[in-house]
Amino acid sequence: IEQKIEIFLHNVIKISARCPASLFATEKFESFNSVLRKASVHSNRHQPVRDLAVTFANYESMQAVLSRATLSLTHASNHPKFNGLQKIHHNELPS
Numbered sequence: 753i754e755q756k757i758e759i760f761l762h763n764v765i766k767i768s769a770r771c772p773a774s775l776f777a778t779e780k781f782e783s784f785n786s787v788l789r790k791a792s793v794h795s796n797r798h799q800p801v802r803d804l805a806v807t808f809a810n811y812e813s814m815q816a817v818l819s820r821a822t823l824s825l826t827h828a829s830n831h832p833k834f835n836g837l838q839k840i841h842h843n844e845l846p847s
Contacts, residue, residue, distance in 0.1 A: 786813075 788804070795803035 791804050791807040792800060794807070
């Protein structure tokens with residue numbers, strides 16, 4: 753609570769001096785930092801950036817599954833990156 757009072761008083765002084773209140777974003781990103789810390793704890797430390805990317809991709813996949821999202825290949829049919837994916841989906845790969 754003491755930190756919040758200190759931040760509040762600091763912001764009142766900054767706003768009254770017509771300066772930007774620099775500590776507003778601090779609390780907003782605290783929850784993101786905890787997620788980032790949790791993901792980095794489980795890293796093997798050899799490729800931490802790759803491990804974080806995989807962890808966040810897994811989080812996004814889990815969010816998509818839990819929200820019952822669906823993947824539609826009809827909208828991506830004209831995009832060159834998805835042509836191979838569409839062939840895999842329809843079992844049209846060359847032998």
